[in-house]
Amino acid sequence: MRKKISKSEKIRRVFQQNPIAVPKEVATKFKVDVALVYQIRKQVVDKRNGEPPTKKKVLDYVAHAVSHPPSANQQQVGGSHYKSMPIQPWEAMQAWMTPDEFKGFLKGNAIKYLARCNAKGGLEDVKKAHHYTAKLIEVSK
Numbered sequence: 283m284r285k286k287i288s289k290s291e292k293i294r295r296v297f298q299q300n301p302i303a304v305p306k307e308v309a310t311k312f313k314v315d316v317a318l319v320y321q322i323r324k325q326v327v328d329k330r331n332g333e334p335p336t337k338k339k340v341l342d343y344v345a346h347a348v349s350h351p352p353s354a355n356q357q358q359v360g361g362s363h364y365k366s367m368p369i370q371p372w373e374a375m376q377a378w379m380t381p382d383e384f385k386g387f388l389k390g391n392a393i394k395y396l397a398r399c400n401a402k403g404g405l406e407d408v409k410k411a412h413h414y415t416a417k418l419i420e421v422s423k
Contacts, residue, residue: 293319297326301339354417359409372417381421388418 289312296303305323309316364370376384392414399407 289314290318290322293322294326297323301327354413354420357413357416359413360406376421385418385421388414388421392418 293308293312293314296308303323305319306316308323309319312319358364364372372384372387375387379387392411395403395407395411395414399405399411403410
């Protein structure tokens with residue numbers, strides 16, 4: 283049985299992997315007070331080398347992130363239920379469908395989320411539409 287990881291530990295891991303993560307966004311993601319996030323961030327920075335990242339490190343990180351964006355499969359909007367699966371549903375669909383059918387599926391889902399965003403999911407639906415569009419761009423290359 284897997285040991286449950288606390289929110290504090292998850293937040294700590296975020297800052298270990300991405301020292302310039304925005305504390306307010308991290309607090310929102312984990313539904314905790316931003317003061318706790320700042321406290322954990324400080325502990326991670328102090329433990330690493332006692333100083334926050336330099337401007338050069340930040341710029342290098344940003345340059346790398348921009349030139350190497352994560353694939354659509356590495357991201358998920360609204361949870362992690364698909365990312366935690368050994369095979370994501372859209373990977374299975376891509377294997378079963380023709381390339382044109384799969385592109386149609388991606389376009390249809392993007393349209394669905396954009397069409398309902400004002401009535402249902404708001405910004406999260408716009409992000410989901412963007413996610414499907416990003417996957418469509420990847421498979422169209």
